[in-house]
Amino acid sequence: MSGFDISAFLKTLTQRAGVYRMYSADQQLLYVGKAKNLKNRVSSYFRSRGLNTKTVALVSGIDYIEVTVTASEAEALLLEQTLIKQHRPPYNILLKDDKSYPYLHLSDHAFPLLAYRRGKRSSRGGQYFGPYPNSAAVREALNYLQRLFLLRSCEDSYFNHRSRPCLQYEIKRCSAPCVGLVSEEDYRRDIYHASLFLNGQNQQLMQNLQQQMLDASGGLNFERAAEIRDRIELLRQVQEKQRVDSGNKDADVWALLEYENVICIHRLAFRQGRLVSSKNYYPDNPAGEEHADLLLGYIGQFYLSDFAAEGMPAELIVDAAADEIAVVQEALRLRFERIVRHSRGVRGEPRQWRAMAEDNARSGAQAKISGHQVARKKLAQVAELLRLVRPPARIECFDISHSKGEATYASCVVYDHEGLAKKRYRRFSIRGVTPGDDYAALEQAVTRHLTRLKEQNDLPDLLMVDGGKGQVARIQQVLLELEISTVALWGISKGETRKSGWEFLWEAGARQPIIPDAHDDGFRLLQLVRDESHRFAITGHRKQRAKSRGRSELEDLQGVGPKRRRALLLHFGSLKNMRGAPREEIARVPGVSQKLADQIFVQLHGE
Template sequence: MSAVESNVPFDAKAFLARVTQRPGVYQMYDAKGDILYVGKAKNLKARLASYFRASGLAVKTEALVKRIARVEVTITGSETEALLLEQNLIKKQRPPYNILLRDDKSYPYIFVSTQHPYPALLYHRGSRRKKGRYFGPFPSGGAVRESLNILQKVFRIRQCEDSFFSNRSRPCLQHQIERCSAPCVGLVSPERYAEDTRHAMMFLEGKNQSIADELAKQMEKAASALDFETAALLRDQIISLQKVQEEQRISGEGGDADILAVRIKAGSACIHQLFVKGGRVVGSKAHYPKLSLETDDRALLALFVGQYYLGDESHPLPPELILSDEPEDADLLADALSRQRGRSVSLRTRVRGQRKAWLDLAISNADHQINASIASRKSIERRYVELQQFLQLENLPTRLECFDISHSSGEATVASCVVFDAQGPKKSDYRRFNIEEITAGDDYAAMHAALSRRYTRLKKGGAPLPDLLVIDGGKGQVKQAEQVLAALQIDSVRVLGVAKGPTRKAGMELLILDGAELALPPESGALHLLQHIRDEAHRFAITGHRARRGKARGRSRLEEIPGVGAKRRQALLKHFGGLQEIERAGVEEIAKVSTISRSMAEEIYAFLHQD
């Protein structure tokens, strides 16, 4: 079904009157006939009607709707079918208003030439036409080579090409360094080599414990038969396998899984992906999808998982996806993924043990990478240029200062001042102000006091003033800043307030400039810069407030951790010697304390590092 011709204004009312309520996919086009957006819906009529309501649309959605000249819908038999069709259309048409994942690289595999009397383990990238077994895909060539290196050490399977193998008259260097059993010159029986090959493939399938059990039984059998040479070889294999397991920290949990952690910050997004094969983390990859429409962590995860796995054989589905957040329509997504795989695929967010360690690692990487992306020189320069254009400044601003206030019902009030220069945050210039002698909870008075102390000191000492003073707050806080600057006769500093909009969502902030309320589009680099400095001021104020509050109450931070009583505090302090050493310790080290379980160690670590 389509709307009226593109040269006639789009009649949303007439279009909606004849749209079905069945599940399906809709495609939006502009007046030139170019695709704008592809979406799915359980109820097409209800979903499409949400685009054409009178108010309440996000800024980017409004921009999309203004460009619509034609809408086509395709009815499907179920919501799952709609999801599959949506992902296929997005990959094929690449609409500008959809979040697009660009991942066109081919992934490497480990190939086992099982048709050969003495199979080889080989690195493979490209089409899988040769007869044999393929294991993978692996996230990088390095991950394949690491696995091949392990297999050489433990099982001594050849990794040479057949042409090299068939022309040997004596063992090569790989045999001399105990990385190959030299089947090329008959130094290993076909039966023994076949057994080693089978164990190598079991290793690639994650069946490490089964291999160890089999090798132990074979070693006992060989020793009983007085075949001590074979028993010694099997013993060395068992030891090598145990070392590999210890190095990889498998902790008894095998299997295959992909771990996905998402972070959205200051208009940018990062999804960090860990690949687990046979209980080992074999690699990782960071994705930076472009955010075209307003979205949150759950929606972005759903879109990413759909685009990455559905209809793409180069990304085989593991039996388990471990996610930092529950994606939208999780049951629907799991059903579609299971249908494609032919077996069950589970989506999990609540995990324990080693799986939680993997998820924590992915989250930590996503946090680091999104911060690194925001802090990149190219990104910062672009945002400063957009801020200059927004403020209509003659010169590019090179120094920004932002203030925020933090307290608990008026207790232990702390003001923060953070400074950004052309390279981003300049932490050496950060300052905190303990606010005294004001009415408890009076944020205006606290802001006035902090600004007075800061700019009196700067003016008196002849220190550089900022090009822009950013205030985390609305018109009242901005007025305090203007009064302080006027009293100090500072007229070279512009004041900008950043207030939460009516929805209190990131990207919908109201900016207070020269008494007027303004808004920037959510994709604006200038807005992202202001969000970044505002969030940094908020973080710095909260950490200072908590430290001051804890000191005023005469309590250790350990006393504030739920579940940590006097005996556990005593055991922690006895083991580490002090709070600073506890804060430096990782989860594994904390868990070594006799009274602290692994789960409690994770809670302690999370509490001490929550800022």
């Protein structure tokens, strides 16, 4: 910051709301920010301590700062997003989306076609439904609609030249209007029902179908009544799968989660009580903003930049304080001349929606980590941390799980250039060792595994064990006996505090461990692999323990006694159905609170 006297600048800075712009020596705009108090906000960038590395990098490139005072923080937010769109500063969150949203299109025809469409909607007539988050969501909706309402899926050129029904009619996916097997009136009725479904008016649709079934039954047309009955059952299954039918509520739900340095923001859009959009966003955070500020800043830019293809919601559900999000609400009121309510989603259906958004954000961050480029980068960071000659192409990690020696199980999980390679996971039921002897159990599992891999000439580059110096020494002896010298061996053990981030790394033959930086990306990858092996081992152990005791796994669920266990079985019918149910469905069982449902869900899925 040559020539820039920051102390003198801060002394003259106002405490009013406004926008600040940070420039480099070559007059490049680096960052645009808004503030309720310009002096306090800008001063925070120049503290002597407490700044993260990204903020330090930004500050080191600043040559001068310009400010614009506004009448309110909401106006500052409007100006901020305008400047960001205009100049696209490198340290700001930049919203990008290079594809148009996919829609379902109902054509203008005597027998309308319902089809997948992208691009400009003005180029065709008819009616559009959507937008949908991706093409897979559109095709899934089409699949359900064809099964429910037997709508045609062929283009007009094909439709106009048919002389007999096609295969879609034979497999009951179309009513064959092309050859007159359904009247125009009946087909229009099916189109009307499909429109109700797509607009989220499922209750009205269900009532209409039930009345049709009663009319057909009263008219002794039992085959028609049975067809409608099957449609009603399929519709119920679809509604249960979506779990989003809640009257006419219009709301957007937001959640942010950071996992292994990857930030994922997830948005769920509900219109008329039905989920119409679900999408992940991966913003950079070059200025090192706090998560709450980052999320609210992103939400403001999202709506003010017209990225909400479904239109403005009536309510925002986001875990933020009312005074913090009030600025966003005021900015939306000024821009769109409408009031958007706010809820933190702490009870009822909004709580379920917020949990859904958080789960999707977590899955999105984990999926991003599993990408090829990220995985290769992390493997290179592991090589740097462990001083390996080259990055490992494959890491395998072992862990042991048992209950006082009962049902001992070992797990082996794999991480390669594609991320967690779950198809290569293995479990080992341990036999013939003294109960509780983790050393012997680990030795047996590793020996069995490496013997097979050596025969297949498919050895890993790095072998990790969940343990310290003793476990590593035992496995080092196994490698010597099997005459394997190409596999690097390391152990990862928790320190005296048993807290994550305080682990030791033990190299084979070393007397002292490595104590890595808790924020090292290579170390975080090793933690991830270790935690995954622990989870996988516990899951196998619990199944084996329940089997050996000749009883249901439900009996091992903490907080579930005979009465609740019976209620769970009556509600779900089987443990398999229970595993496939969401948390909200478990909470509907009599006697099961939401807190207990969360605990049961976690235990069933080995998390």
